[in-house]
Amino acid sequence: MNWADFFEPKVAWLFVGLNMFPPQSIKDAMEKQMRAEREKRAQIAESEGARQAKINVAEGDRAQAIALSEGEKQRRINEAEGRAFEIERVAVATSDGIRQVAASLNETGGLNASPYVSRV
Numbered sequence: 405m406n407w408a409d410f411f412e413p414k415v416a417w418l419f420v421g422l423n424m425f426p427p428q429s430i431k432d433a434m435e436k437q438m439r440a441e442r443e444k445r446a447q448i449a450e451s452e453g454a455r456q457a458k459i460n461v462a463e464g465d466r467a468q469a470i471a472l473s474e475g476e477k478q479r480r481i482n483e484a485e486g487r488a489f490e491i492e493r494v495a496v497a498t499s500d501g502i503r504q505v506a507a508s509l510n511e512t513g514g515l516n517a518s519p520y521v522s523r524v
Contacts, residue, residue, distance in 0.1 A: 426434075
């Protein structure tokens with residue numbers, strides 16, 4: 405490289421007078437392509453929205469099914485506990501009655517009070 409290269413004029417860019425406006429057919433094609441792209445994006449957004457809505461409905465149905473199942477489970481537990489308590493109360497009442505009859509029979513003259521007791 406020599407000193408003359410530094411002083412040599414250089415062209416940074418060249419402007420050639422061109423027609424900057426494309427023909428109508430190209431404009432129409434570009435507009436058609438842009439419209440197609442917009443429609444495609446709109447369809448994608450719509451399908452994503454529909455997909456998310458289906459997911460939300462499915463999650464809601466799942467949560468509802470779980471809640472109903474847990475409610476049914478708790479109802480059955482409550483019914484079983486109620487039946488168990490009822491059976492226990494009947495057993496306690498029966499045993500209390502048997503104790504009272506036994507106590508009465510052991511009292512003086514208690515065996516004479518009951519016609520169902522056999523005398524051996």
